[in-house]
Amino acid sequence: MIHWRRRWPLGLVWLALMGAILACSLSTTPVDETQQRLERAPLVVALAPVNGSVYAEGTRVALYAIAQDTGAGVARITFRMDDIVVGEVTAENPAGVPSLFARADWTAMDKRRHLLTVEAFRADGSSLGVQDVSVQVTDAPGASPPDSGAGATPDAVPTDPPTPDAGQGPLAQIVVAELNVRAGPGTGYEVVGVLAQGAQVPVTGRSADNTWLAVSFSGGTGWVFAELVAVSGDLAAVPVIAAP
Numbered sequence: 697m698i699h700w701r702r703r704w705p706l707g708l709v710w711l712a713l714m715g716a717i718l719a720c721s722l723s724t725t726p727v728d729e730t731q732q733r734l735e736r737a738p739l740v741v742a743l744a745p746v747n748g749s750v751y752a753e754g755t756r757v758a759l760y761a762i763a764q765d766t767g768a769g770v771a772r773i774t775f776r777m778d779d780i781v782v783g784e785v786t787a788e789n790p791a792g793v794p795s796l797f798a799r800a801d802w803t804a805m806d807k808r809r810h811l812l813t814v815e816a817f818r819a820d821g822s823s824l825g826v827q828d829v830s831v832q833v834t835d836a837p838g839a840s841p842p843d844s845g846a847g848a849t850p851d852a853v854p855t856d857p858p859t860p861d862a863g864q865g866p867l868a869q870i871v872v873a874e875l876n877v878r879a880g881p882g883t884g885y886e887v888v889g890v891l892a893q894g895a896q897v898p899v900t901g902r903s904a905d906n907t908w909l910a911v912s913f914s915g916g917t918g919w920v921f922a923e924l925v926a927v928s929g930d931l932a933a934v935p936v937i938a939a940p
Contacts, residue, residue: 750831755804761773763816769792773815785800812830826882868909878919906922906931
């Protein structure tokens with residue numbers, strides 16, 4: 697009886713082996729390299745509150761964040777609410793640590809939307825990252841509307857928004873004591889100046905989500921957080937401007 701045995705050409709065997717090795721490399725190497733890059737990259741994360749959180753006025757809110765920089769190290773983390781520092785945590789080692797966890801407290805006040813900014817710094821003062829979180833403050837549970845009777849004394853008298861001249865675009869009036877004007881629509885951009893309460897500036901543009909407004913400032917353009925100004929005129933007619 698004759699037994700037939702099929703012989704595979706040596707070249708085909710070699711190609712099959714190389715294909716298997718290449719497939720293994722493609723499935724693992726990029727994942728490993730990506731993971732290593734993520735572990736080495738500077739990182740700033742606002743852990744709490746989450747974006748869009750709502751708090752009743754008077755609530756004590758815990759702010760949490762973590763930052764990492766396995767190169768130069770993290771020296772401090774700063775919490776800012778509407779560009780005002782409300783908490784800061786520094787590393788035990790002034791030169792910085794690979795990872796730093798931070799916690800601060802803020803009491804919810806002023807019923808409107810606020811912008812929480814978490815920023816981490818290296819020992820030389822350079823920023824290693826920024827994250828913004830929007831939070832909303834509402835009426836406290838059971839709060840009664842203010843008495844409008846003759847003997848009532850309001851806590852504060854609201855300022856009327858500016859009235860633009862005919863043919864003029866919208867105006868923004870500053871409603872806080874001091875408002876930072878930035879080079880772009882976000883707290884990661886450089887502060888280029890400050891506007892005092894009551895100042896009025898023309899609105900020349902807006903971000904796509906309407907959270908930041910471009911205004912005429914010092915012969916150029918600056919950006920302000922929209923919740924901290926009173927706007928007159930038709931904001932919808934203002935063009936959306938891309939971030940610089």
